[in-house]
Ligand SMILES: Nc1nc2c(ncn2[C@@H]2O[C@H](COP(=O)(O)OP(=O)(O)OP(=O)(O)O)[C@@H](O)[C@H]2O)c(=O)[nH]1
């Protein structure tokens with residue numbers, strides 16, 4: 331990234347008309363300062379509304395959000411997690427033909443997860459959010475482990491999580507749900523919705539103020555798109571029914587998309603996830619289990635696994651009953667998963683480096699070969 335002296339190019343200034351359109355997309359002073367500092371003079375700010383193979387769809391003002399412009403990434407090849415993702419702010423060079431993205435502005439937050447598949451790769455789910463709506467529904471989906479994973483991801487990303495329990499029209503025992511939430515042990519808002527009823531999502535309103543960016547994540551079939559439609563007061567997002575046997579959805583939503591609600595909130599619906607695989611989320615684990623994390627600070631060994639090491643702060647805290655057995659077990663499981671993904675990631679980096687090295691050697695060999703031929707002649 332090249333830095334530009336903002337005073338050197340007054341042509342770069344964002345016009346007040348442009349700014350108005352951008353504010354309605356969630357723009358703010360900090361973003362503008364970054365833009366003026368980092369982006370080249372011939373570019374304009376824009377937000378990524380959706381991503382498809384081969385292109386990034388961007389908007390420069392809220393009025394155009396229903397018809398985003400296709401743009402292409404320019405310049406050096408970016409690492410997959412550094413490529414523009416939905417919610418990102420970018421610098422756009424507009425000219426005849428397809429506009430180009432020259433810069434991705436620093437992210438205020440990025441929700442990462444482990445990409446599906448066996449390799450250890452990260453995927454950026456969404457960027458620059460104020461709230462993450464972790465959506466679940468009364469029925470099979472509502473489960474402590476699942477909620478914990480999303481919470482860890484959200485806390486690691488520095489996005490304020492909000493748990494949304496949908497389908498309250500289904501029979502349920504409120505006490506059992508309260509007990510489950512209590513077990514999470516964190517102070518996070520829990521909202522109940524029934525997306526099919528008029529007024530059924532009113533509980534979400536305090537989080538949907540103008541310029542606020544919110545994404546809905548969760549399993550397929552929990553009602554994310556139904557909730558999004560209700561917020562957006564449309565029916566343009568496709569919804570699909572669930573299997574009666576196990577409540578599973580049919581993965582109706584297939585891409586992440588940014589929309590603007592009549593009240594001015596920016597809403598991102600996402601495809602249902604089979605599993606939210608943790609990635610680079612140690613900070614999130616520490617925040618979800620603060621008392622356990624605190625006890626681990628007194629471990630004798632820095633790389634203590636808290637299983638059988640002497641001088642383990644956790645084992646001591648377990649013994650004197652200051653931490654809970656179940657929470658200890660869940661904390662360890664999360665750390666184990668993270669260690670596993672880190673190992674996988676290291677392996678695939680190694681493989682990649684080895685492949686690059688082989689490629690270089692091959693090139694060298696062909697070059698030598700062709701030189702020899704030359705001499706032989
Ligand atoms: N009973 C009941 N059904 C609901 C409610 N909200 C949504 N549904 C139904 O649940 C099914 C799945 O809803 P969707 O909005 O498609 O779910 P989704 O989470 O977007 O699913 P994917 O796009 O596959 O990830 C649909 O049949 C909805 O009508 C609710 O509050 N109560």
Ligand SMILES: [Zn+2]
Pocket residue numbers: 626629630634635636637639641642643644645
């Ligand atoms: Zn320990």
